[in-house]
Amino acid sequence: MRTILLIVQKEFRQIFRNKTMLPVIFIVPIVQLVLLVYAATLDMKNINLYIIDNDLSGASRDLVSKFESSPFFRITEEGFSLKNAESKLFSNDADAILNIQSGFEKRLYRENNSEVLLIIDAVNSLKAGLSNVYGTSVIRDFNQEYIKDKGKSVLTVMKAPKSIEITRQFWYNQELNFKYYMAPGILGILVTMIGMFLTAINIVREKEMGTIEQINVTPIVKYQFLIGKLLPFLIIALFELGFGLLLIKILYGVPMLGSIPLLFAFVASYLFVIIGFGLLLSTLADTQQQVMFLTFFFMIVFILMSGIFTPAESMPVWAQKVNILNPMAYFLRVVRLVLLKGSGIMAIAKDWIYITVYGVIILSLAILRYRKVS
Amino acid sequence: MVTDSNIIRIKNVSRKFGNVKALNHINLAIEKGLLFGLIGPDGAGKTTLLRLITTLLLPDEGKITVDGFDTNKDYKEIRKFIGYMPGRFSLYQDLSVEENLNFYATIFNVTVKENYHLIRDVFIYLEPFKKRLAKNLSGGMKQKLALSCALIHNPKILILDEPTTGVDAVSRKEFWENLKQLQKLNMTVLVSTPYMDEASMCDKVALIQSGTIMEYNTPAQIVSGYQKHLKAVRSENMHALLTDLREYPGCESAYLFGQYVHYTSEEKQTVPDQLTSFLVQKGHTEIQVLDIEPNIEDCFIASSAGIPNHTENIK
Numbered sequence: 001m002r003t004i005l006l007i008v009q010k011e012f013r014q015i016f017r018n019k020t021m022l023p024v025i026f027i028v029p030i031v032q033l034v035l036l037v038y039a040a041t042l043d044m045k046n047i048n049l050y051i052i053d054n055d056l057s058g059a060s061r062d063l064v065s066k067f068e069s070s071p072f073f074r075i076t077e078e079g080f081s082l083k084n085a086e087s088k089l090f091s092n093d094a095d096a097i098l099n100i101q102s103g104f105e106k107r108l109y110r111e112n113n114s115e116v117l118l119i120i121d122a123v124n125s126l127k128a129g130l131s132n133v134y135g136t137s138v139i140r141d142f143n144q145e146y147i148k149d150k151g152k153s154v155l156t157v158m159k160a161p162k163s164i165e166i167t168r169q170f171w172y173n174q175e176l177n178f179k180y181y182m183a184p185g186i187l188g189i190l191v192t193m194i195g196m197f198l199t200a201i202n203i204v205r206e207k208e209m210g211t212i213e214q215i216n217v218t219p220i221v222k223y224q225f226l227i228g229k230l231l232p233f234l235i236i237a238l239f240e241l242g243f244g245l246l247l248i249k250i251l252y253g254v255p256m257l258g259s260i261p262l263l264f265a266f267v268a269s270y271l272f273v274i275i276g277f278g279l280l281l282s283t284l285a286d287t288q289q290q291v292m293f294l295t296f297f298f299m300i301v302f303i304l305m306s307g308i309f310t311p312a313e314s315m316p317v318w319a320q321k322v323n324i325l326n327p328m329a330y331f332l333r334v335v336r337l338v339l340l341k342g343s344g345i346m347a348i349a350k351d352w353i354y355i356t357v358y359g360v361i362i363l364s365l366a367i368l369r370y371r372k373v374s
Numbered sequence: 375m376v377t378d379s380n381i382i383r384i385k386n387v388s389r390k391f392g393n394v395k396a397l398n399h400i401n402l403a404i405e406k407g408l409l410f411g412l413i414g415p416d417g418a419g420k421t422t423l424l425r426l427i428t429t430l431l432l433p434d435e436g437k438i439t440v441d442g443f444d445t446n447k448d449y450k451e452i453r454k455f456i457g458y459m460p461g462r463f464s465l466y467q468d469l470s471v472e473e474n475l476n477f478y479a480t481i482f483n484v485t486v487k488e489n490y491h492l493i494r495d496v497f498i499y500l501e502p503f504k505k506r507l508a509k510n511l512s513g514g515m516k517q518k519l520a521l522s523c524a525l526i527h528n529p530k531i532l533i534l535d536e537p538t539t540g541v542d543a544v545s546r547k548e549f550w551e552n553l554k555q556l557q558k559l560n561m562t563v564l565v566s567t568p569y570m571d572e573a574s575m576c577d578k579v580a581l582i583q584s585g586t587i588m589e590y591n592t593p594a595q596i597v598s599g600y601q602k603h604l605k606a607v608r609s610e611n612m613h614a615l616l617t618d619l620r621e622y623p624g625c626e627s628a629y630l631f632g633q634y635v636h637y638t639s640e641e642k643q644t645v646p647d648q649l650t651s652f653l654v655q656k657g658h659t660e661i662q663v664l665d666i667e668p669n670i671e672d673c674f675i676a677s678s679a680g681i682p683n684h685t686e687n688i689k
Contacts, residue, residue: 006480014468017507214464214523217428218481219454 003220007228011202015232024198029190029240033247037182045071047131050085050094051078057105059146063116066142067098072134089121096120096131108146172341180255183248184335185308188328190244192302195237195271197295199278203229204291207282222371230275237271238264257342266334266352272359273327279366302328330355381406381531381562382427387436389422396422398585400436404564404578409557411576412566413674419585420566421461424535427564428458441530454482457529459520461536467509471500471519474508475526482527492559493522495552514545521552532556533564538572550575570671581674588677593670600668602626602676605646606634609658618656622649629675634664636672 015021049067053060067073076094079085088094099117108114118135122128173180206212206229215225241264248254277298285291305319306312306328312320323329330351337343345352382404389397397419404410412420425431426438429449438445440452465474475497479486490497496518503511508519517537524532534553538546550572553563565576573579573593580590589596609615616635619628626638646663653661668676 003481006477010466010469010473010477013473014466017468209467210460210462210464211466213430213460213462214458214478216430217453217456217458218478219450220481221450 003224004228004231007220007225008231011229011232015236021198025194025236025240026243028194029244029247032186032190033183033244034251036186037179037248037252046074047072047127047134048076048093048095049073050088050097051075052080052082052085052097052099053078054080054102055100055104056102059105059108060100062145063100063139063142064098066138067135070134070138072131073138085119089119092121094121095127096135098135177252179252180340181336182308183252183254184339185306185332187241187244187248188306188308188331188335189303191237191241191267191271192274192328192331193299194240195233195274196278196281196299197292198236199230199233199275200282200285200291200295201288202233203279203282204285204288208287223367226279226367226370230279233275233278234268234271237274238268241267254339256339258338258344262345262348263335263338266338266348266355267331269352269356269359270327270331273355273362276359276362276366277327279370280362283366283369302326305329306332308332324354325358327355327358379405381441382564383439384423384427385437387426387433387438389426389431389434391422395585397426397433400585400587402580402587402590404562406562407557407560409553409563409575409577410565411573411579412564412582413568413570413573413579413670414566414582415568418582420568420582421535422585423582424458424533424564424566428456428533429453430458455530457524457527457532459524459532459534459537461539463508463516463520465508465516465520465523468507470505470507471511472504474519475523478523479526484527486526489526489528492525492528492556495555496525497522514541517541517545517549521549525556529561531562531564535566536568537565538567538569546572570669570674573670579670581670581677583674583678589673596670596673597668600673600676602638602668604666604668604672605637605649606631606662606664606666607637607649607653608634608660608662609653610660611658614656615653615658618653618658622652627675627679631671634662636666636675638676 051064051067053064064075068075073096077088082097082099085094085097085099089097097117097119099119101115101117104114104116116139118132120128120131120135206215245256245260245263249256278295281294281298282291285294305315305323305326307315307323308328312323312329315323334348334351337348341347380403382402384400384402387397387400388395400423412423414420422431426433426445427440429440429445429452432446441455443449443451445452466477469477475486479489500515500518500522503515508516511519521534521537524534538549541549546569553565553575557563565572573596576593578590578592579596581588581596589599591599607615607619612630612635616628616630619625619635619637622639624639628635628637630636646665650661650663
């Protein structure tokens with residue numbers, strides 16, 4: 001016990017003496033949580049729209065002003081030639097073109113039916129999809145007003161049933177505030193990164209600097225050494241969690257409905273997996289540089305598959321199965337459940353059991369391999 | 375047979391790294407209280423042998439016991455009473471002198487205060503820099519700190535891997551003085567070194583080459599066991615002299631040694647006059663041929679003559 005404490009003390013001394021470590025611990029969370037939460041938002045605003053209105057009628061002007069007043073669209077230019085508009089689309093000055101041909105109003109009244117063309121730049125398919133949805137909803141609004149005004153059905157874009165009105169209620173995040181969803185995710189990246197990178201680098205460092213040689217000829221036993229080295233990073237990662245929670249509460253007012261101690265307890269189990277991974281990777285490398293690359297690879301896979309940016313449910317079934325092995329997927333699920341939904345221990349029990357078993361397996365594997373290698 | 379006075383016994387030990395045989399059937403018994411020198415060039419297997427003794431490596435074949443404990447089974451016991459100073463500085467660079475020393479003392483359950491008498495002669499130079507981080511120390515100071523940390527728990531056996539490599543002549547001398555002092559405290563000291571001239575500082579030396587121990591004896595006995603007649607030759611053109619001597623009939627070995635070429639021949643005795651006239655014929659001037667006493671390096675070269683991998687640059 002005394003030996004473990006001695007090593008923990010030594011580790012903390014070295015960590016706080018390291019000029020890059022302190023900024024990593026304190027500045028990185030602030031930057032990530034401030035910058036990334038805003039940057040990673042999926043809310044679409046300011047879709048640049050090019051208007052071609054060759055009809056110049058009352059109806060066409062009504063439609064254009066509907067787009068103008070939508071918060072999602074910004075009319076950047078108006079013109080009469082499709083060629084011109086296309087070149088703007090090509091040069092990225094416009095994201096979409098609304099093409100109203102002449103005779104739009106006439107046909108609307110005579111045939112109860114008319115057409116407009118919405119051309120969308122689909123290089124970014126997500127953005128294109130959202131532009132389409134927003135665009136159709138603007139046109140649907142226009143339709144409904146025309147039905148009311150003239151008693152006539154109009155545009156074919158969407159045949160809205162007249163009798164059914166849909167009201168939506170978004171539970172657990174009523175305003176669909178994307179930051180509530182994103183901030184806990186970024187927090188997950190943060191805690192995982194600190195836990196995995198720092199652990200892996202720190203252990204390889206002893207190897208690279210040769211200091212392990214001197215330690216190995218002392219009566220220090222492997223388990224004492226490992227606990228002494230891993231414990232500080234468990235503590236630091238949990239500190240990061242607390243620090244991060246405080247930040248997202250202050251910055252975004254993310255609701256924290258569930259029990260915070262419960263969250264900490266879960267994350268502690270989660271960190272066994274992460275630190276185990278760090279240790280495992282450290283046994284595969286001889287230098288800090290090598291282990292950085294290895295860790296980076298796993299981080300990227302974990303992050304992108306975790307469902308932080310895109311819902312995990314939208315991934316193919318096999319990918320969702322693979323996610324059983326992705327510790328971050330558990331973290332994100334649980335942190336969102338506990339914070340936003342206020343879930344209790346029963347709701348996260350399954351994830352918790354899985355992650356605990358996972359932790360035991362990974363950590364034993366890592367320790368076995370560590371003993372074999374050194 | 376080995377007696378109880380042998381604190382380290384190495385029996386028929388071999389160790390390979392991949393396809394490279396680092397050590398080849400080594401047998402060695404080192405007596406208690408000895409200042410033992412393991413002498414050989416780079417790559418001879420010195421570090422491997424020391425790492426085997428310190429339990430950092432296990433032999434592929436054979437057995438090593440340290441004070442009766444097997445390095446394979448009882449490594450935990452052995453680690454309690456050995457002090458090891460690796461060839462490369464292996465203390466924490468980002469801890470201060472004091473912190474490093476305290477760390478290693480605490481691991482071994484001792485305090486710096488109770489064992490200060492052991493390190494006083496060495497540590498006295500470090501006192502003014504107690505608060506300085508190890509990485510900011512000079513090479514000689516680092517080495518003194520490493521020695522202090524290896525000594526602080528009063529080990530029975532102190533094992534030093536090339537402690538004097540890259541150290542200036544004055545510090546080297548000081549260092550050997552320190553080791554002599556430690557020996558008086560009943561410590562067995564094992565030192566490896568590539569410097570042949572340091573052999574005379576040891577009680578006993580083992581000459582190692584290509585993973586084989588060639589000789590193991592006191593420096594005096596190794597020298598007196600030298601069978602050949604050694605001559606030191608010089609002329610104004612040393613490079614040509616070396617080539618010419620190697621062409622001289624009956625030449626066994628000729629190698630540069632300081633300002634002379636050391637020369638031995640297959641015949642019992644080379645008549646100096648004949649050799650001189652041969653050299654005059656070859657156009658040398660200022661020729662000097664002296665009969666000299668061999669030193670350890672001559673012995674080393676003589677015994678390694680039959681061993682491959684080293685002889686190509688000697689003949």
